[in-house]
Amino acid sequence: xxxxxxxxxxxxxxxxxxxxxxxxxxxxxxxxxxxxxxxxxxxxxxxxxxxxxxxxxxxxxxxxxxxxxxxxxxxxxxxxxxxxxxxxxxxxxxxxxxxxxxxxxxxxxxxxx
Amino acid sequence: xxxxxxxxxxxxxxxxxxxxxxxxxxxxxxxxxxxxxxxxxxxxxxxxxxxxxxxxxxxxxxxxxxxxxxxxxxxxxxxxxxxxxxxxxxxxxxxxxxxxxxxxxxxxxxx
Numbered sequence: 193x194x195x196x197x198x199x200x201x202x203x204x205x206x207x208x209x210x211x212x213x214x215x216x217x218x219x220x221x222x223x224x225x226x227x228x229x230x231x232x233x234x235x236x237x238x239x240x241x242x243x244x245x246x247x248x249x250x251x252x253x254x255x256x257x258x259x260x261x262x263x264x265x266x267x268x269x270x271x272x273x274x275x276x277x278x279x280x281x282x283x284x285x286x287x288x289x290x291x292x293x294x295x296x297x298x299x300x301x302x303x304x305x
Numbered sequence: 306x307x308x309x310x311x312x313x314x315x316x317x318x319x320x321x322x323x324x325x326x327x328x329x330x331x332x333x334x335x336x337x338x339x340x341x342x343x344x345x346x347x348x349x350x351x352x353x354x355x356x357x358x359x360x361x362x363x364x365x366x367x368x369x370x371x372x373x374x375x376x377x378x379x380x381x382x383x384x385x386x387x388x389x390x391x392x393x394x395x396x397x398x399x400x401x402x403x404x405x406x407x408x409x410x411x412x413x414x415x416x
Contacts, residue, residue: 196348234309234394234406235349250403282348289401290337296348 195219198283198297205273205304213268213300215283223286224266225294226250226258228279235282241266242289273304308332309397311407318414324382326410328395331376335397339404340369340380343392352393353380385414 199214217224222243227235227250237250241260255277257269266285270277280301286294310329318324328338336357341349355362355369355378362369368381382389392411396404 232314232408234311234396234408236406237403240403251405284348290354290398291339291396291404292351292354294351296350298346298348 196283196285196295196297198281198300200300201298202301203303205270205302207273207275207304209273210269210271211273211302213270213281213283213302215266215268215297216264217266217285217295218264219285219287219295220263221285221287221295222263223289223294224260225284225286225291226256226266226268227282227284228252229282229299230279238268238281270302275304278302278304307408308335309395309405309407311393311395311410313410314408315411315413318385318412320387320414320416321384324380324385324389324412324414326380326382326393326395326412328378328380328407329376330378330397332397332399332405333376334399335405336400337398338369338371338378339396340367341394341396341406343394343409349394382412385412387414387416390414 196217225240226238239258241247283297284294339354340352343349371378392409394409396406
């Protein structure tokens with residue numbers, strides 16, 4: 193099935209470890225996004241990209257890094273994991289900026305202990 | 306500062322009845338509003354949107370109403386079906402900028 197693929201689905205990290213959350217889409221969308229969802233909260237934008245080679249910060253970028261070397265891939269990097277980064281992470285891609293044609297991945301549940 | 310608020314964490318409705326999910330916002334610059342639906346263990350999916358130049362948008366069983374003076378929008382689902390049971394998020398943006406999401410309301414439609 194076409195769409196947005198996120199890996200891994202679950203991960204437990206120790207404080208200070210690093211990891212990369214992978215996101216791939218096969219719809220040739222220019223816009224890609226990383227959101228986090230904390231319990232009882234809405235989605236908060238971490239980083240976004242409007243095309244290969246172009247990325248920008250969202251509401252909560254601290255502690256994360258991204259790259260967009262191809263249209264298809266938009267990995268999210270956590271360098272020094274902290275308990276505050278325990279969350280569910282969603283990647284999305286969209287044909288437009290407004291997310292009305294967005295596809296979201298299934299999410300990555302990350303726990304930092 | 307929560308610019309988009311969904312004050313009801315949950316809502317339970319009987320099948321066939323109307324579901325009304327509410328959303329309030331504080332930023333008067335918001336000019337575009339969306340509703341997303343999310344099932345467990347899945348990502349959100351776009352449901353319906355409305356621009357600030359309208360006060361109503363309808364798509365099948367789903368209607369979104371916008372009251373700009375009250376900074377309030379609502380999603381009506383008529384008739385509600387058990388498959389509508391999910392978490393619903395409202396979101397808003399200003400001038401094509403980043404979307405700000407509410408906390409979500411979990412709708413349960415009982416047969």
